[in-house]
Amino acid sequence: MKGLLRGLRKTKERLFGSIQQILSGGALDEGAIEDLEAVLLGADIGVEATERIIERLRASTGGAAGAADYRRIIAAELLLIIGETPKPPPPAGAPRVIVVIGVNGVGKTSTIGKLAYRLKSEGSSVLLAACDTFRAAAIDQLELWAERAGVPLVRQQMGSDPAAVAFDAVQAARSRGIDVVIADTAGRLHTRVNLMDELRKVFTVLSTRMEGVGLEGWLVLDANTGQNSLRQAEAFTAGLPITGLVLTKLDSTAKGGAVIAIQQKLRIPVLYVGLGEGIDDLAPFDAEEFVAGILGE
Numbered sequence: 001m002k003g004l005l006r007g008l009r010k011t012k013e014r015l016f017g018s019i020q021q022i023l024s025g026g027a028l029d030e031g032a033i034e035d036l037e038a039v040l041l042g043a044d045i046g047v048e049a050t051e052r053i054i055e056r057l058r059a060s061t062g063g064a065a066g067a068a069d070y071r072r073i074i075a076a077e078l079l080l081i082i083g084e085t086p087k088p089p090p091p092a093g094a095p096r097v098i099v100v101i102g103v104n105g106v107g108k109t110s111t112i113g114k115l116a117y118r119l120k121s122e123g124s125s126v127l128l129a130a131c132d133t134f135r136a137a138a139i140d141q142l143e144l145w146a147e148r149a150g151v152p153l154v155r156q157q158m159g160s161d162p163a164a165v166a167f168d169a170v171q172a173a174r175s176r177g178i179d180v181v182i183a184d185t186a187g188r189l190h191t192r193v194n195l196m197d198e199l200r201k202v203f204t205v206l207s208t209r210m211e212g213v214g215l216e217g218w219l220v221l222d223a224n225t226g227q228n229s230l231r232q233a234e235a236f237t238a239g240l241p242i243t244g245l246v247l248t249k250l251d252s253t254a255k256g257g258a259v260i261a262i263q264q265k266l267r268i269p270v271l272y273v274g275l276g277e278g279i280d281d282l283a284p285f286d287a288e289e290f291v292a293g294i295l296g297e
């Protein structure tokens, strides 16, 4: 997956460059271990994962291991950590309905456009639902993405009830035999109780009045925010049935390691990563590609 490797360039430069330097010093003494710890923390891999990796390294310093062995140990432990939160298949039911959530500016609307394009190119029929009814510009922006991806859009006027738009969209999808509905939602401050209520209502209406839909809640987080996005995530996951994560803007950060910290902390799988602003800059998250990408193997 060239895309993921390209998107991880900045994280790799920082992480791999430093690791390489430390490991090339030969023996992994206490000083080198401390340096490694600092580098892993600096890439936002998180305290827990970093400690696990350091522990594994310490346990293996007895052998006459070289730099390549140590890198393999780090990679193996990272894969283990990521593997502890497996990606489940989409829930049964039709249509598949993905409600996309996250604070303003993280990349929800662009992710939806890219995802529509990708799913369509993989053979699914897709319909977008403009449930961010808070601003007229938000609806227009989604419409633009729908046009780019070549998929239909269900919209109502600004200020209408997002749950009603979602309901309409699923009804339209059913009558047209469409496979996947992707709903954009508003992202004004997640601490506002009324936004949470509004979002919860979208899920409630779809699950109670639209029997048989395969309902998913995807939370979009900006990788630049690193581990700080955990606080955002905790607020959303406390009130809403979030089933998957999308980490955007991996291309513009050296904190790509946050993927690990966030997934590990939330125990919710990262499904896709955003790698740029173009329509094909969205890649499925692949643990092996990711680890190879950040460790430069």
Ligand SMILES: Nc1nc2c(ncn2[C@@H]2O[C@H](COP(=O)(O)OP(=O)(O)O)[C@@H](O)[C@H]2O)c(=O)[nH]1
Pocket: 102, 103, 104, 105, 106, 107, 108, 109, 110, 111, 187, 248, 249, 250, 251, 252, 273, 274, 275, 276, 277, 281
């Ligand atoms: N570099 C980069 N920019 C992105 C990515 N995803 C979104 N953006 C940009 O982030 C900004 C906000 O995106 P938008 O989809 O409007 O966010 P929303 O408010 O959550 O709907 C836009 O300028 C996007 O082009 C990504 O993966 N990489």
Ligand SMILES: [Mg+2]
Pocket: 108, 109, 110, 132, 138, 184
């Ligand atoms: Mg938006």
